[in-house]
Amino acid sequence: MTDAAVPRDVHARLRGVTRTYPGAGNQPPVHALGPIDLDLSKGEFFAVVGPSGCGKSTFLEVLAGLQRPSAGTVTFEGKPILGEVADGIGVVFQEDASFPWLTVWDNAAFGLRRSGIAEAEVRRRVEDALAFMGLKDFTRAYPSQLSGGMRQRVCIARTLVLQPRLILLDEPFGALDAQTRLLMGDEVLRLWRSTGATVLLITHALDEAAMLADRVGAMSARPGRFIEVIETGWPRERDSSIVAEAAFGEITGRLWERLRGESLKALGASRLATAAAD
Amino acid sequence: MRHVGLIRIAVIAALIGALEFACQSSLISRRTIVPPSEMATTLYKILVSGAINADIARTLGVIVVVIVFSIVLGFALGVLIHALPRVREALDPLFATYYAVPVFIFYPVLIAIFGLSIFPIVVIGVATAVVAMIIATLNGLDRVPRVLTKVARVHRLGRVATALTLQLPAAAPYLFTGVKLSVSYGFIAVIAAEFILSPAGLGRDIADAYADFNNRRMYALILFLLIVATIVNAALHAFDMRWAARRSGGRL
Numbered sequence: 001m002t003d004a005a006v007p008r009d010v011h012a013r014l015r016g017v018t019r020t021y022p023g024a025g026n027q028p029p030v031h032a033l034g035p036i037d038l039d040l041s042k043g044e045f046f047a048v049v050g051p052s053g054c055g056k057s058t059f060l061e062v063l064a065g066l067q068r069p070s071a072g073t074v075t076f077e078g079k080p081i082l083g084e085v086a087d088g089i090g091v092v093f094q095e096d097a098s099f100p101w102l103t104v105w106d107n108a109a110f111g112l113r114r115s116g117i118a119e120a121e122v123r124r125r126v127e128d129a130l131a132f133m134g135l136k137d138f139t140r141a142y143p144s145q146l147s148g149g150m151r152q153r154v155c156i157a158r159t160l161v162l163q164p165r166l167i168l169l170d171e172p173f174g175a176l177d178a179q180t181r182l183l184m185g186d187e188v189l190r191l192w193r194s195t196g197a198t199v200l201l202i203t204h205a206l207d208e209a210a211m212l213a214d215r216v217g218a219m220s221a222r223p224g225r226f227i228e229v230i231e232t233g234w235p236r237e238r239d240s241s242i243v244a245e246a247a248f249g250e251i252t253g254r255l256w257e258r259l260r261g262e263s264l265k266a267l268g269a270s271r272l273a274t275a276a277a278d
Numbered sequence: 279m280r281h282v283g284l285i286r287i288a289v290i291a292a293l294i295g296a297l298e299f300a301c302q303s304s305l306i307s308r309r310t311i312v313p314p315s316e317m318a319t320t321l322y323k324i325l326v327s328g329a330i331n332a333d334i335a336r337t338l339g340v341i342v343v344v345i346v347f348s349i350v351l352g353f354a355l356g357v358l359i360h361a362l363p364r365v366r367e368a369l370d371p372l373f374a375t376y377y378a379v380p381v382f383i384f385y386p387v388l389i390a391i392f393g394l395s396i397f398p399i400v401v402i403g404v405a406t407a408v409v410a411m412i413i414a415t416l417n418g419l420d421r422v423p424r425v426l427t428k429v430a431r432v433h434r435l436g437r438v439a440t441a442l443t444l445q446l447p448a449a450a451p452y453l454f455t456g457v458k459l460s461v462s463y464g465f466i467a468v469i470a471a472e473f474i475l476s477p478a479g480l481g482r483d484i485a486d487a488y489a490d491f492n493n494r495r496m497y498a499l500i501l502f503l504l505i506v507a508t509i510v511n512a513a514l515h516a517f518d519m520r521w522a523a524r525r526s527g528g529r530l
Binding site: 061064065066084085087089090091093095096097099100101102110111114142 | 423424425426428429431432433434435439443444447448450524
């Protein structure tokens, strides 16, 4: 476990990125994020942890191109991201984003069919993705017939078929129980290794971040900034069994040490906001 | 057929049987209601004679036109108003109180403008049904999960593609409620308008039979409308149930 050095083969780069939301009515503007400087190296697994409301999801959306930064620049594979999702970026959201009116198969094929790829290739990629996500026996099922974890796997499969080079995961297991989250974590690691994609995971679970990532960025209370980036030092071939290792406890402990004060700050701000509202 | 369906049919059959008994045993005067069996036989004779074919075609044709117009126009206006929050804010009180105002009060005005043709009936029908479709469209679009809009952007869909491939299917259950209401309002408005002042149509026939104290004919025609409206609504309900079952099936 060491402090992270700047990675060499940069895949995505953020420089001086901030995000400020205009205030509602007479309220002052809300400075939600930044300034952030970060390089994601090609093929790395980076996790972001931080207190509630610190701007983690805003950070992901700015990196994805779903939001424009108020200041600073974001580049992906050397090209600037200007408020539009670039080709090669896939996003899995925390909320259930499966389409209830489509079968599992059609959910997975949605993006491919929109991009005009030949049907044979669509079939091949969807079969592969559904098999990979353990859904090949549910191709004709509708999302409502699946558990929350399976629906999230449908969303991951829908992202996977597009063969993204940067996969952004916004607390995808937030609604799942602890055991299922560990198993889903193993699946994400398997996915990361087999695709070779760069993965950025937003999570509120320190253990999840410590288990999955090569580097973990600890974010401050709002406005979210990286107060420390910790390198886990895990081998590429790893799974959830590493939670039994001493180093895992050290990483989790160090993350909590860095985040405890920030979480208290966030909690205090939230209480103040509640008191003001009352 | 499911148990509940059998019970439903048994209840309806029992009510019809009770009415038949009450009419045949003079508990209810024939001047008030004729027995259901007489309604049915009279209706059969009228239908076989072909005497009201033109009126059936006219009335059902106008109803179809009203429903189609209301659904298409209501959906288009709903989408437009949803995209313009300030316009919606201004119109919301109107929508909330719309059905408190009887649209029929404008019927004489419409006759003065369009004459005794089908146009005033179509306008009254659309005016009655369209707002239900607008409100259903607004409700449906309000309930499209925000995450689907993000998914659309991740897939780089344009506004039209987003509306057609994601927002419309996501809002579809609410839109279908609007369709069902538009069908009901369409039926009510067209028959009522024909009843009040129209040179032809089933509503006119019923009004004439009523004015002539021809109870058998009047109830036969009412029965016909009841059967048609029930079949249409039952078909819509069956479709809705199958669709809902598919979208919210039991977990595996």
